Amino acid sequence: MVPHRIRILRILSICLVVACLAGVSAQAEPRMSLVGPGAGWALLSQGTVYNPNDHLFWTSDDGANWRDITPQDPGSRQIAGVFFLDASRGWVLLALKHEWPKNSQEPDTFITDIRGFDVASTADGGASWTIKNVAVLPEGVGWTSSAQVFFLDAAHGWMNIESPVPHWGGEGVLLASTDGGHTWKEIVEVNGGGGYGAIRFTDLQNGWIAGGTDGKYLYSTHDGGRHWTEIQLPAPPEVLKLFKSGPAAAQYAPPVFKDSKSGVLCVTYFEPGAEAGEDFRTLTLFSTNDGGLTWHLESWVNLGEDRGVLAFTAADSQALAPKLSGHAALTLMKLRPGGKVTQTEATEASEMPSNAALESLAFSDTTHGWALSNGRLLSTADGGLTWKDKTPGRKKTSMLAPSNSVPSGNSSEIPLQSSPLVSPASVLTAASSTITTYKSRHIGFDACTLPSTTQMGTWWNSSPYFDYGVYVGGVNTRCASVTSSWVRTVTGSTQGWGLIPIWVGPQAPCLNWARSISTTGGAYAQGQAEADTATKGTKGAMEKLGLGSGSVIYYDIENYDPTATCNGSQTGSYVNSFLAGWVSEIHANGYIAGVYGNPAPASAWYAGGTGYGAVSPSPDDVWIPKYDNRITIWGLILTDAAWPRDQRMHQYLGNQSPSPKWGGVSLPTIDNDIEDADVVGGNGAKTYSFTYTTLPDFPGATNTTYPWGISNSGEIVGYYFDPATGFQHGYLYDYYGGTFTSFDCGNSTDTRAYGINSAGSIAGFYGDQNGVHGFLYQAGICSGFDYPGASSTYAWGINDDNQISGYYNDFVGGVHGFLYQPSNATPFTSFDYQGTTGTYAYGINGDAQIAGTTAEGISFLYAGGTFSNPPVACALGVNNNDQITTYQCSNDVFEHEGSYVTILYPGALQMNPINSSSDFIIALGAPRAKVALVGSYVAANGAFHGFLATSQ
Secondary structure: OHHHHHHHHHHHHHHHHHHHOOOOOOOOOOOOEEEOOOOEEEEEEOOOOOOOEEEEEOOEEEEEEEEOOOOOOOOOOEEEEEEEOOOEEEEEEEEOOOOOOOOOOOOEEEEEEEEEEEEEOOOOOOOOOEEEOOOOOOOOOOOOEEEEEEEEOOOOOEEEEEEOOOOOOOOOOEEEEEEOOOOOOOOOOOHHHOOOOOEEEOOOOOEEEEEEEOOEEEEEEEOOOOOOOEEEOOOOOHHHOOOOOOOOOOEEEEEEEOOOOOOOEEEEEEOOOOOOOOOEEEEEEEOOOOOOOOEEEEEEEEEEEEOOOOOOEEEOEEEEEEEOOOOOEEEEEEEEOOOOEEEEEEOOOOOOOOOHEEEEEOOOOOOOOEEEEEEEEEEEOOOOOOEEEEOOOOOOOOOOOOHHHOOOOOOOOOOOOOOOOOOHHHHHHOOOOOOOEEEEEEEEEEEEOOOOOHHHHHHHHHHHOOOOEEEEEEOOOOOOEHHHHHHHHHHOOOOEEEEEEOOOOOOOOOOOOOOOOOOOOHHHHHHHHHHHHHHHHHHHHHHHOOOOOOOOOEEEOOOOOOOOOEOOHHHHHHHHHHHHHHHHHHHHHOOEEEEOOOOEEEEHHHHHOOOEOOOOOOOOEOOOOOOOOOOOOOOOOOOOOOOOOOOOOEEEEEEEOOOOEOOOOOOOOOOEEHHHHHHHEEOOOOOOOOOOEOOOOOOOOOEEEEEEEEOOOOEEEEEEOOOOOOOOEEEEEEEOOOOEEEOOOOOOOEEEEEEEEEOOOEEEEEEEEOOOEEEEEEEEEEEEEEOOOOOEEEEEOOOOOOEEEEEEEEEOOOOOEEEOOOOOOOOOEEOOOOOOOOOEEEEEEOOOOOOEEOOOOOEEEEEOOOEEEEOOOOOOEEOOOOEEEEEEOEEEEEEEEOEEEOOOOOOOEEEOOOOEEEEEOOOOOOOOOOOOEEEEEOOEEEEEEEEEEEEE
């Protein structure tokens, strides 16, 4: 077992280096720019965070046609900065990837994977490029992939490259060129310089940098960049009155000059930490007539609720920003000199999801502008009255396709912006609402009685649930239906619920329903009519709730026997015909079609029955009730081959009455669900703070008890060292009962338990004289297994379908991930991350997502043959809410919805890696937690202990 320990330590040591790279995330830079009306560039990424593949596109006709003008540099696929002086002359900064040492003993001083840069320049609009290396930069440390490029004319240019030292973020290295970018010299900035940010020069001596941490600083130079002075513009008294505690914080955009003396400056002010209802953000326009020596207030406006990120810009002495209200239509606020404030509300903007989704804004003049919103490039030619989707690579005929036509996994659709916080979920936008449809990998619930918005708010903050099933209509609905105001509240910025809309229309015939599916040849048309009632136009029930086209809706077909005879034919034939009409018309109306039903009927939808075929077109998603308390979407009697790619939900526990209390609030009756399918709503992020409890040692194993896994019922597994024998044994600890159970597999002298599921089945590995083997321990029996032909097999995770994840060694030194399904005829699936020398797979969740890390330290999530890269290094575990535990930069980290919480036991000298987390801990009569983690730490006195971390 010693070689295994060395291997784990080596992987984690690699992660310490690579994780620091993963933590380098500059503020998202604009990825497009206009150089004139309808002419400009857009930068898109076709790769991943760890394997970027950037492409640069150009249009001269406002996005009607795009041309790929990406410079072909053998050493780079990552673009750090772009600038075009006009339609002909442009420059691109290309990041050069650093190759990490193959041997951990090799010296390496780099702390990022970027070793330097090339500059590509063009004089013919990107038809050809000249590529030169930026040789002036120091070597041996590494750089970030963020840079600002600016050229005053064809010869004189500047680059501001973000530096990872002395600390991450806000610092920059300033370079200048006098020969069109062929050679560069570093400007030695006195007293720290102007930091990192957008750079502009009005002549060879006078320039500006707007940036620093979060863009909160503005600097000016009057000697070509050698000396920089911070410009501070306090909020005017009129603005300051809005903020109760003050002083207000500022965020700057680079000033815009029409000549060397006259220019305007946009500033937004906000109050950090303001309470809800008092968190405003204002847009303020200043002007100068002396080259920026003094600035004068011209106009200001209250934009509304501060949402953290604001896209604002200036053009032709005018400031523009979106109004931060809940309006469905995009409203641009426009400030002009002399106190003039106007607003333009879009009359045609079905492709604009919401003001809050506006990520970047650029105008070439007062009428022609571009905006980035939810991965799309939108264009206006009339000052914001109408907006059109002009995203390169996107089909222009329809922006909102049913989910079964949206590529998943190896999608060829190009996201507009690469970000380390990109979710693997595909996103569609409801055209007439502020609410998006997305793939949700979470747990949720549904209820016949409608909770109040206050109750929903409490559960959002305190419960593990992310999604809620709502009844929106249908002739057989017996449950409370929602209202549009309820929908807006629970999906809004303070809650963020995902919704699962439910339609209860005509049911299977011959079962005494008030309204049944026709048995006289009209079932298909009946399904179409029902779909129109739900989703057709402004009169559709969904549209009235603010859930417009692009939303998903699930038809609730209650249980029936597909093989039962009804009016001379099998019941399944009528239902399948009805559902075919429903799905077809739902698609025609621009919506996504889901169906809820039991496993046997769902099997008939998929395969058909005697005398009838499958539902065609097929539903996009299925929601299967099977009350087995297995929190997984697999093993539902319905074959796993049906709807296999982000298309399943499982109602695993029904009629829970009363519900558990979350935040002190209990609901009358709920059903519990796990999802990997389309939902519509806020796609919000929760907050987590942890309370720590020291776990007891196994009796007689003081300082040598290692907890590794935890179930939702509070059962903890791990292993301990027996000082009397020198052997290691697996153990199960009942946290609420306070009892330990020890176990060994075969004749092992080293048994280690790493994962446990809801049924109490345990996965791990053990060693004996024949090597290392995986095991499944259940009902007191330990069953060993080996990957065929492997020299060693290490099992780490197990989900509620008894799917086991881990990795194995082959006899030539290779390391490969595996998924083991004991009940399958072909139980093993092997997988490898492309281009790696080792694929280490660890935890698994109920969606069969597997978390792991390559030998080079690249984190991955693997599911159904497809890899994605989470925004963390060294991923070790993933739970049913798509939340990841990881060992990153010497810290244990809990990643959730793109944010991080460092797991640190108070007073600990050292933390050891955390492998897995539960979605929740729930036990009758005991405190509950919306997430729980176990791990180990070294105390200040040198003692070793296990711990439980819970978030209420």
